[in-house]
Amino acid sequence: AQSVSQHNHHVILSEAASLELGCNYSYGGTVNLFWYVQYPGQHLQLLLKYFSGDPLVKGIKGFEAEFIKSKFSFNLRKPSVQWSDTAEYFCAVNAPGGSYIPTFGRGTSLIVHP
């Protein structure tokens, strides 16, 4: 069974700081990878996804993530965070052999101070 680990549960940054959130998964086959974001009071929404091709993927609002297959990682990055990036961030993985049922990590709470 696939699983997802997010190592940073709480991150506090000042505006303009750089962000990197870790995500590791356990599954030996082909995977699809996602980052979802949940802003306060809102529903989960997709930030970015990786299916194949260029391992560096760009998403909305200046976020990007890099898939490193040898490390089973899909870390999320943003060079300069804003107060409006305050949210919960969830990494998710699904496997085509697993009926496309996404498994989520426990999430990282990001607070950005103005």
Add this chain to the structure above:
Amino acid sequence: DTGVSQNPRHKITKRGQNVTFRCDPISEHNRLYWYRQTLGQGPEFLTYFQNEAQLEKSRLLSDRFSAERPKGSFSTLEIQRTEQGDSAMYLCASSSYGLAIANTGELFFGEGSRLTVL
């Protein structure tokens, strides 16, 4: 696109009562998922449907939990004889699978139904 709609948004009940949540997915989506989310945790998969067929239900938390999608449109999640440990946010999501719309694997979530069991 009106998005995924869930009702009720909040439900407070006494232990032992039955509760039912409804989810209306995005109309052109054929897959519908139920997840549960507790404080400080990510969404935990419960069950999913493809059209009206429930393809996976072994992850429902107990036999007190059941879900239906009778006409392949809206779905209901019922919890019988609620317990305090059932208090959580119940999330519904929909997606397209194998349709003309590219199967991106992206889930579209509703805002959730928060259950509090006293």
